[in-house]
Amino acid sequence: MIGEWLDIGWLDEIPLRGSRVIEVADGDDIAVFRTGDGKVFALRDRCPHKHGRLSQGIVHGGAVACPLHNWRISLSSGEALGEDQGCTPTVPVRIDAGRVLIQRAAMLAAAA
Ligand code: FES
Secondary structure, three states, X not given: OEOOEEEEEEXXXXXXXXXXXXXXXXXXXXXXXXXXXXXXXXEEOOOOOOOOOHHHOEEEOOEEEOOXXXXXXXXXXXXXXXXXXXXXXXXXXXXXXXXXXXXHHHHHHHHO
16 A cells, blocks of 8 residues: 555556456445556446446446446446436546556545
8 A cells, every 4th residue: 555545456457448346345346447548447346226246347438338237337437328327436546657556545435
């Protein structure tokens, strides 16, 4: 851990258009996504619709399609796109020398 930032591993360990899951004790998991153009985002691993696991969805552009009913969730805002309504909490992410860091307090708040 670096201050309030939690080091979760190497950027290259997250597949392009894929994700990895960070388990949070006593809370929901956090899904960390990497888009096709290499940007990284972290969200609670729960769809705002009926709690589908977003980490098991398909990343397309800057959104992930929930595996249960195909809602598309913006990776940057956590908002449902299109006609659908709802939002899942996001967590700030930064990359430092190839390592992925997520903001610890925001992670705990998003997982609660
Ligand atoms: S639970 Fe995600 S779209 Fe229904």
